[in-house]
Amino acid sequence: MTVNKERKPGFLRIKTNLFDRVFISVMIFVGLHLIWMRFIEQHIPLSVATVISVVLGFVIIKWG
Numbered sequence: 001m002t003v004n005k006e007r008k009p010g011f012l013r014i015k016t017n018l019f020d021r022v023f024i025s026v027m028i029f030v031g032l033h034l035i036w037m038r039f040i041e042q043h044i045p046l047s048v049a050t051v052i053s054v055v056l057g058f059v060i061i062k063w064g
Contacts, residue, residue, distance in 0.1 A: 012064045021064045025057035032056075 009015055012024070036049035 010064045012060070016064060018061070021061045024064065025060045028060070029053040029057060 012021075016024075032053050033046065033049055036044075036046060040049070
């Protein structure tokens with residue numbers, strides 16, 4: 001008996017496996033930090049961007 005583990009597309013609207021979702025999360029993590037350091041870090045510390053990135057990464061990996 002085989003079990004089909006293929007996921008339905010989530011809110012990303014593309015078929016993804018775990019590696020794809022982790023890769024997308026890491027790219028968002030890096031991009032958000034670069035934008036944060038350029039424009040926002042003077043007002044809000046970088047640790048806030050890290051918390052936002054981790055939460056967003058968890059959401060993408062879990063439900064993306």
